[in-house]
Amino acid sequence: MATKDVLDTVAKKFIQIGLPKDLFEKNRFNLLVDRNRVIVRYPAPGVRSEVVETPTGVKTKVYVEPGTKLEEPVTLCFGAAETTEVQTTEGEIIVGEGADVKFQVYGAMAEGIKLKHKNKLKVRVEKNARFEFLDLHYNGEETFVELDTETEAYVGENAYFRSVFKQTRGRAGKVRIVLKATVDKKGVAVFETKMIGKKDDEIYVEDVIHLNGEESRGISKSRIIAVDETKATFVGETYGNAPRCRGHIDCSEVIRGKDVTVKAVPVVVVNDETAKVTHEAAIGSIDKKQLETLMARGLTEDEAVDVIVQGMLR
Amino acid sequence: MAPILTVNDVKLTIDGKPILKGVNLIVNEGEIHAVLGPNGAGKSTLASLIMGINDLKEPDSGEIIFKDKLINGLKITDRAKLGITLAWQEPARFEGITVEEYLKLSGRNNPELDVVECLELVGLDCSYLSRFVDDTLSGGERKRVELASILAMRPKLAVLDEPDSGIDFASMEDIANMIKTMRDRGTTVLMITHREEIAEIADRATLMCDGKVVQTGNPKEVGQKFKTMCVKCEVRNPELVGGE
Ligand SMILES: Nc1ncnc2c1ncn2[C@@H]1O[C@H](COP(=O)(O)OP(=O)(O)O)[C@@H](O)[C@H]1O
């Protein structure tokens, strides 16, 4: 474990790019990793974990004991306070039967650094459990991150899994986000991605949901704001493979600038006559009436755009 | 009373079709001024020109003057900064913005802003503060929030485009009282409507038909004329605007 000095240095750099101060002042972290060093580790009740430092990052295994119910989110941070060639994080999370927990995970890439980050995550949400995974990314305006992250989830019978990827400030960098879920009987998987790309950022988001259990449900929702010369692609695939399963893909990409390239590819496949999968996709500039409404209240066009965009990314 | 808004011989043609054919209108400071007229008379088009929305920044000819300042061509934000605002007939929906945030944004230059009171004045309780201004609000609720946002802003001139539409008849009195409160707090109200009952709360009224102003005066008289001559008429009544 690191000294207070190291923690203070990291805290300063992460707060600078927007991480809430409170997290540090009130010692909220259950795990804080800078590149490949564990800086804070504080167990949450009912949550067992193993963390191993590797040459380029960390490997974690988390087991939430069956029936564990936590009011407060388990708070983790995987960050980099300085430039490093690559950071590799690998994780496995098992949420035991009937548990109900929320993980708040901060990805913090300090101002001005360059980094390739690779992440692989396996999630198992057992029968009747509820698991929310909020993946909140903070980058500086001058940070450049190549992020490649893949999540594979199994959602058990009557279980609920919600995974949210949010990056609403700073630059996205070059990002590839792949989320896959297999959903069992009466299970629910919800994927939400909210991002903003600027300058020559490249964003690729792929959500794949297999509704394999009877009456299972899947929602894949994305909001991508593409500014300047950003290239953004969203691919949403939902497979309705079981009786009475329901899936919905809702993607909306907002373009702001002449040189953006955006693509939305919803794919819906149904293999059961009682299954139903729907989709809505919208690509366009910011809604004019929204803009004019805020301007009629005295906001400038830029202020109005900011309010609308931050609302969409909320 | 001094005029706060003067619309002077305003003409506008859209896609070769004359929509406003020389509109003249004076709104006095401190009054509720109703604009009555059948569907298609050009009321919303006139409202758009006053606010500068919908790509209608200026008329083809004529002047729009706010407090001695010609506002033809001015940006929406600049008109708002002068003290003009508008409530759309169908207000926009915003994802991820709460009613409280919306009211605070609208009233950010109002030092006496009280968001709870704004809601109460439009017949909504404080539980609405945390609701989103998105499509989870019903049409009537959204309209009320829009009127609350005007109360929050407390502009010098509020153009309300059909504030009574989408609001059930029983609540009409609430809305009428709210508009009077707006006026009593120093906002001049230009209220567009096609219901003469609501126009009766106005201090003065103007009747529009087929892109022209037919009469300005006492709301009861104007309402009566509207009722007898416009309600059954489709778009233009030759008895009002002359046969062409
Ligand atoms: N953008 C537009 N393009 C073409 N015609 C329009 C446009 N906006 C309004 N109009 C026409 O202008 C006339 C007046 O419309 P409007 O101002 O909405 O009337 P009101 O609000 O009195 O019902 C109508 O005939 C309408 O069809």
Ligand SMILES: [Mg+2]
């Ligand atoms: Mg209209």
